[in-house]
Amino acid sequence: MSISQLSITQVRNLSQANLSLSPHINIFFGQNGAGKTSVLEAVHLLGLAKSFKPARTRSMIQWDQTESVVFCKVGEANLPVGISRKKDGKHQVKISGEPATSSAELASLLPVQLINSDAFLLLEGSSKNRRQFLDWGVFHVEHTFFHQWQRLQKSLKSRNILLRSGKISDPLRDTWDREFIEAATEVDNLRQRFLKGFVKEFERVLGLLIDLPGLKLHYTRGWDKTKTVEEVLKHNLQRDLKSGFTNAGPQRADMKLKIHGELASDVLSRGQQKLVVCALKLAQGYYLSKQTGKQSIYLVDDLPSELDSRHIKLMCQLLEEMDAQAFITCIEQQQLATSWQRHQPKMFHVEHGRIVIAPENGVQK
Numbered sequence: 001m002s003i004s005q006l007s008i009t010q011v012r013n014l015s016q017a018n019l020s021l022s023p024h025i026n027i028f029f030g031q032n033g034a035g036k037t038s039v040l041e042a043v044h045l046l047g048l049a050k051s052f053k054p055a056r057t058r059s060m061i062q063w064d065q066t067e068s069v070v071f072c073k074v075g076e077a078n079l080p081v082g083i084s085r086k087k088d089g090k091h092q093v094k095i096s097g098e099p100a101t102s103s104a105e106l107a108s109l110l111p112v113q114l115i116n117s118d119a120f121l122l123l124e125g126s127s128k129n130r131r132q133f134l135d136w137g138v139f140h141v142e143h144t145f146f147h148q149w150q151r152l153q154k155s156l157k158s159r160n161i162l163l164r165s166g167k168i169s170d171p172l173r174d175t176w177d178r179e180f181i182e183a184a185t186e187v188d189n190l191r192q193r194f195l196k197g198f199v200k201e202f203e204r205v206l207g208l209l210i211d212l213p214g215l216k217l218h219y220t221r222g223w224d225k226t227k228t229v230e231e232v233l234k235h236n237l238q239r240d241l242k243s244g245f246t247n248a249g250p251q252r253a254d255m256k257l258k259i260h261g262e263l264a265s266d267v268l269s270r271g272q273q274k275l276v277v278c279a280l281k282l283a284q285g286y287y288l289s290k291q292t293g294k295q296s297i298y299l300v301d302d303l304p305s306e307l308d309s310r311h312i313k314l315m316c317q318l319l320e321e322m323d324a325q326a327f328i329t330c331i332e333q334q335q336l337a338t339s340w341q342r343h344q345p346k347m348f349h350v351e352h353g354r355i356v357i358a359p360e361n362g363v364q365k
C-alpha cells in the first residue's frame, strides 16, 4: 500500500501542504526547523493515530489552532483515509468516509515503520520498546494475534486490580487467571512462531548492511522457560499479592541484541548501532512483504546522520529493493541525490513550513 496524495493541515509549522507523492522514494530536504520531520509526523499520525511519542501528539497541533487534519489517498483504489486530532485529545479517523472501528484497522491499512533518533531505544531503552517492535510484526503477520493480545491486556489489568484488593481466594481471580493463562500461552506461541522466520530475515539484512559476526537476537518470553504460565502464577502468588501486580508473563517478554554475550548498546559504536536498528526495521518490512504481500511505509528521519557514504548507499539500496514507499528527510539535497538505482526519488524542498517540488538531483532541467 502506498499513499498517492497527502494533505496536511495545521501540523506544527505546516499550515497547509498538498503533496502528490511517488509510490517509491520521497525525499524532504531543508534547513533545521524547516518542517521536514513534521511531514513524517503527519504520516505517522495517519498510520497510528498518534505522534512518534504519544505525549507529543497534542503539541503537533499548530499554535493558535484547535485541530490538525491529515488526509490521504491510499493504494491503487485511491482509498480516502483521514484523521483529525483536537487539542482535548479527541480524534476522528475516517476510512472511505466511514469512522474507523479501531486504531488496529488504521494500522493494518498503513503499516508504518519509523527510523529516527528514538529508534536507538530498541537497543538501549526498556523492554517495552522491543516488545512493541516485536508485536508490530506479529500483529501484521499473525491474524489471531490482536485478539489474543487484547485478551491478555484485559485479563492482566483485571487480575492486577484483584491482586491490589488482596482477595486471595476470590473466584473472580480464578476466572481471570484462566483467561490470562490461555492468552499468555497464545501470545508467546505467536511471538515465537513469528521470530523463527523473522530472525533469519534480520540476519540476512544485517549481513548486507554490516559485518558483525557474533551478533544474536535473544528472545525471553517473560517467565521461566521450564514452567507453564499456570505453574508460574501459582508459584508467584504471594509475591504478586505483595507487589500488587503480576510479576511474570508475556508482558515481561524481551528481545535483546547481544554480541559475544554483551549488550549491543554497550559495545557497538553509534553508527554500528544505527545500522543494527536499521536492519531490524528493514527486516520487518521485508518479512511482512514475503509473508503477506503487504508493503510497509518507511519514515526515515535524517537518514544520513551517523552513517558514512557507503552505508548511506546501502541503506538506500535496501529501501529501494524492498519496493516500499519511503519518506526520507535530510538537510542537503545532494546528500541523497545519487544513491538510487531503480527509481528517481521525488524531491521536496521544505522551507519555513512550505513544501515545493525540487528538481531531481538538484539539477534544474
Ligand SMILES: Nc1ncnc2c1ncn2[C@@H]1O[C@H](COP(=O)(O)OP(=O)(O)OP(=O)(O)O)[C@@H](O)[C@H]1O
Residues within 6 Å of the ligand: 011, 012, 013, 014, 030, 031, 032, 033, 034, 035, 036, 037, 038, 039, 059, 060, 061, 062, 063, 329, 350
Ligand atoms: N505546534 C506548533 N505550531 C507551530 N510551529 C511548531 C509547533 N511545534 C513545533 N513547531 C515548529 O515547527 C518546526 C518543526 O520542525 P521540524 O521538527 O519538522 O523540523 P526539521 O525540518 O525536521 O528540522 P531538523 O533538521 O532541525 O530536525 C520547528 O520550526 C518548530 O519550532
